[in-house]
Amino acid sequence: MTEKIKQAYDPNSFRKYGHELIDLISDHLEHASQQSIPVNEWQEPNEQLAYWENYSFDQKSPTPFFKDILKKSIHVHHPNYIGHQVVPTAPLSALAHLLSGVLNNGMAIYEMGAAATAIEKVVVNLLLKKVGMGTEGDGVLTSGGTLANLTALLSARQNKLETDTWTTGITQQLGVMVSSEAHYCVDRAVRIMGLGEKGIVKIPVDNQFRMRTDLLQECYDKATAAGIKIIAVVGSAPSTSTGMYDDLSAIAAFCETKNLWFHVDGSHGGAAVFSEKYKHLMAGAAQADSVVIDGHKMLMTPGIMTFLLYKNKSASYATFNQKAQYLWSKTEEGEQWYNYAKRTFECTKEMMSIKFYVLWKMYGEEVFSDFVDDLYDKGSAFAKMIEDRAGYELAVPPDSNIVCFRHVKPGLTKAQLNDWNSEIRTRLLQQGEFYIVQTMLGEEVWLRVTIMSVHTTVETFENLLDGIG
Numbered sequence: 001m002t003e004k005i006k007q008a009y010d011p012n013s014f015r016k017y018g019h020e021l022i023d024l025i026s027d028h029l030e031h032a033s034q035q036s037i038p039v040n041e042w043q044e045p046n047e048q049l050a051y052w053e054n055y056s057f058d059q060k061s062p063t064p065f066f067k068d069i070l071k072k073s074i075h076v077h078h079p080n081y082i083g084h085q086v087v088p089t090a091p092l093s094a095l096a097h098l099l100s101g102v103l104n105n106g107m108a109i110y111e112m113g114a115a116a117t118a119i120e121k122v123v124v125n126l127l128l129k130k131v132g133m134g135t136e137g138d139g140v141l142t143s144g145g146t147l148a149n150l151t152a153l154l155s156a157r158q159n160k161l162e163t164d165t166w167t168t169g170i171t172q173q174l175g176v177m178v179s180s181e182a183h184y185c186v187d188r189a190v191r192i193m194g195l196g197e198k199g200i201v202k203i204p205v206d207n208q209f210r211m212r213t214d215l216l217q218e219c220y221d222k223a224t225a226a227g228i229k230i231i232a233v234v235g236s237a238p239s240t241s242t243g244m245y246d247d248l249s250a251i252a253a254f255c256e257t258k259n260l261w262f263h264v265d266g267s268h269g270g271a272a273v274f275s276e277k278y279k280h281l282m283a284g285a286a287q288a289d290s291v292v293i294d295g296h297k298m299l300m301t302p303g304i305m306t307f308l309l310y311k312n313k314s315a316s317y318a319t320f321n322q323k324a325q326y327l328w329s330k331t332e333e334g335e336q337w338y339n340y341a342k343r344t345f346e347c348t349k350e351m352m353s354i355k356f357y358v359l360w361k362m363y364g365e366e367v368f369s370d371f372v373d374d375l376y377d378k379g380s381a382f383a384k385m386i387e388d389r390a391g392y393e394l395a396v397p398p399d400s401n402i403v404c405f406r407h408v409k410p411g412l413t414k415a416q417l418n419d420w421n422s423e424i425r426t427r428l429l430q431q432g433e434f435y436i437v438q439t440m441l442g443e444e445v446w447l448r449v450t451i452m453s454v455h456t457t458v459e460t461f462e463n464l465l466d467g468i469g
């Protein structure tokens with residue numbers, strides 16, 4: 001063994017650097033929550049690149065490097081981080097993440113991750129129960145809502161056609177119906193599946209940005225007349241831009257009459273099933289064929305970890321109906337819950353289950369319901385504040401912790417108003433005091449806030465609005 005290899009695997013230096021890093025992170029969490037550091041230090045991409053290209057790494061210790069990473073990264077635990085839907089990790093979950101990183105169990109087959117494999121089934125069962133998907137269900141953990149949505153649509157294709165697409169390829173124009181406000185990854189999934197532009201049948205939204213379920217029949221007929229065989233409808237729970245939930249019960253009823261696959265993209269807000277106060281938003285999801293819920297959005301885990309739940313377990317086995325002889329021995333053909341690679345896109349994947357399990361067992365289910373309640377309540381509170389303030393406009397009273405609003409200056413044209421709100425967003429980004437984002441609703445630019453931190457308060461919102469107006 002060379003000296004370098006010996007160093008790289010030395011448990012004692014790991015112990016030393018590890019303790020230093022945990023101290024560093026704990027201090028960081030304190031500073032971020034108390035706002036004694038900025039939410040973000042803006043740098044142009046090329047400046048950032050130059051910094052790291054010329055970075056002098058001191059080989060005596062990695063700790064200064066970790067410090068610099070902390071300094072030069074966006075701080076999602078900061079109360080003024082109210083931008084994209086990435087959760088301030090519950091730190092205990094990040095310890096499980098670290099353990100996964102070191103153990104590096106491959107997870108594709110049972111013996112390459114025995115504990116995390118069994119725990120995966122335990123946590124999937126909890127989520128099935130919370131969604132109300134019945135006893136015939138099953139599910140997997142996979143790497144992100146984007147991949148989970150693609151996987152669910154592959155399941156839809158394999159389960160709703162008489163032909164075996166996995167073997168024959170696509171022999172007819174297929175289509176998926178989805179609201180025009182759905183996350184872009186649904187559109188991308190459909191195109192990856194080879195269905196092209198025609199394959200995505202967009203359903204318009206109402207003035208609350210929910211899918212117009214009253215138009216499902218008409219859109220279905222139109223697509224069918226154009227030679228498109230609809231296989232699935234995707235409900236957004238909620239959609240990304242505005243955080244509004246589609247009427248899942250109405251979509252379920254439509255899918256039932258037409259024998260379509262009903263998929264719920266609950267990447268962001270599926271976690272509402274934990275909340276007594278907000279679980280009504282997920283009504284109808286129990287009838288879905290598949291449901292996606294991200295851990296790293298509203299279930300407090302580090303990225304990346306996503307639940308993909310199925311009403312019928314056999315449907316999940318049909319998705320990748322392919323033999324990998326070197327992984328499975330003859331006796332292992334068929335449905336085995338414990339060989340996850342049969343049902344996931346990934347071969348190697350992280351030990352995701354332990355990141356959720358540790359939070360659930362340490363703090364109970366209440367921690368998830370408290371979290372959803374806290375953040376969704378703050379969404380309403382912020383919306384109310386905007387309605388009460390002169391010079392501001394609210395896009396829609398929010399269902400969730402996503403709120404879209406604009407600053408309106410009298411006398412501006414539509415285009416000028418768009419530019420003005422874009423300028424506000426850019427100014428905030430560059431100042432680094434707040435992190436918010438923007439979105440397009442129709443032709444209009446709106447400022448968009450997602451309240452992800454329990455440390456965000458009414459005062460945070462007041463400071464934000466004072467700083468803008």
Ligand SMILES: *Cc1c(COP(=O)(O)O)cnc(C)c1O
Nearest residue numbers: 144145146183238240267268294
């Ligand atoms: C965030 C989000 C996604 C994408 O999920 P990732 O985990 O980021 O891949 C998909 N759909 C909706 C509705 C989302 O909010």
